Amino acid sequence: xxxxxKLVIAKNEEKELCxxxxxxNRHGVITGATGTxxxxxxxxxxxxxxxxxxxxxxxxxxxxxxxxxxxxxDNSNISKRVSKLNLKGFEFKxxxxxxxDIYGKCGHFINAKIENIDVSLxxxxxxxxxxxxxxxxxxxxxxKDENMPIIDFKDLKAILKYIxxxxxxxxxxxxxxxxxxxxxxxxxxxxxxxxGGDIFFGEPELDIKSLIKYxxxxxxxxxxxxxxxxxxKDYNLYSTFMLWMLNELYDKLPEVGDLARPKxxxxxxEAHLLFDEMNPDMLKKVTQIVKLIRSKGVGVYCxxxx
Numbered sequence: 001x002x003x004x005x006k007l008v009i010a011k012n013e014e015k016e017l018c019x020x021x022x023x024x025n026r027h028g029v030i031t032g033a034t035g036t037x038x039x040x041x042x043x044x045x046x047x048x049x050x051x052x053x054x055x056x057x058x059x060x061x062x063x064x065x066x067x068x069x070x071x072x073x074d075n076s077n078i079s080k081r082v083s084k085l086n087l088k089g090f091e092f093k094x095x096x097x098x099x100x101d102i103y104g105k106c107g108h109f110i111n112a113k114i115e116n117i118d119v120s121l122x123x124x125x126x127x128x129x130x131x132x133x134x135x136x137x138x139x140x141x142x143x144k145d146e147n148m149p150i151i152d153f154k155d156l157k158a159i160l161k162y163i164x165x166x167x168x169x170x171x172x173x174x175x176x177x178x179x180x181x182x183x184x185x186x187x188x189x190x191x192x193x194x195x196g197g198d199i200f201f202g203e204p205e206l207d208i209k210s211l212i213k214y215x216x217x218x219x220x221x222x223x224x225x226x227x228x229x230x231x232x233k234d235y236n237l238y239s240t241f242m243l244w245m246l247n248e249l250y251d252k253l254p255e256v257g258d259l260a261r262p263k264x265x266x267x268x269x270e271a272h273l274l275f276d277e278m279n280p281d282m283l284k285k286v287t288q289i290v291k292l293i294r295s296k297g298v299g300v301y302c303x304x305x306x
Contacts, residue, residue, distance in 0.1 A: 055221035263297035
């Protein structure tokens with residue numbers, strides 16, 4: 001609960017354990033078995049950060065967070081809890097909320113141009129081998145060097161066909177291009193399209209700074225809820241999407257140093273999905289981003305189930 005410019009996370013009859021707003025970008029971890037209250041903890045943290053004037057981005061995997069946009073209703077359990085903890089000034093309220101959905105069913109569309117997706121991330125989605133990833137990297141480079149935009153899957157398939165048809169013109173400058181690898185990438189693209197995952201790629205591309213928004217009347221930070229109950233069923237796409245978001249925040253936000261309160265609190269639910277089977281190079285890159293992103297005014301909070 002937000003009391004006297006501090007986040008109270010525990011208390012007894014005599015003392016309170018608090019976190020001041022300027023420490024929220026030091027990151028955090030919430031762990032526990034299923035049913036131990038991780039989602040409730042996230043909900044309380046998100047609402048508290050919003051009250052502090054800190055925007056939040058949080059994936060809603062189970063559909064439990066949408067209630068933040070409505071005023072709560074009292075019941076006996078809540079009353080007992082409020083009384084036991086002696087929470088003075090407690091009130092039911094609604095919070096400024098925006099819903100996002102890469103499928104566009106439950107919220108605003110989120111789109112990204114393929115050319116702005118790191119090759120290693122796209123390879124992770126498509127489950128490419130090392131040689132296939134190498135050919136994909138060549139396609140990116142040729143497209144960039146010859147000013148050929150890659151916006152969506154249609155563009156990517158076109159550039160792959162182009163370098164395959166003209167591979168003798170590029171091998172000496174870019175490296176080996178094989179028909180087998182290009183064909184394998186094309187098959188993976190087709191499989192991915194069949195699951196509907198290609199809808200994420202295209203225009204208009206999300207402006208990552210649009211997540212940092214405040215209620216003009218109260219000054220509260222918006223809680224950006226990603227409707228992820230469908231997305232998480234494709235755990236590979238979900239994990240890659242979250243890594244892309246993290247990378248976008250790091251790349252697009254300016255250095256701000258230590259602020260009185262961070263610009264954004266970024267939650268990653270089912271965080272183990274991001275790191276399972278991650279190759280050492282990508283793990284090193286993600287670790288570096290998490291270490292440095294607090295200088296961009298972002299606090300990262302991971303949820304792990306066990």
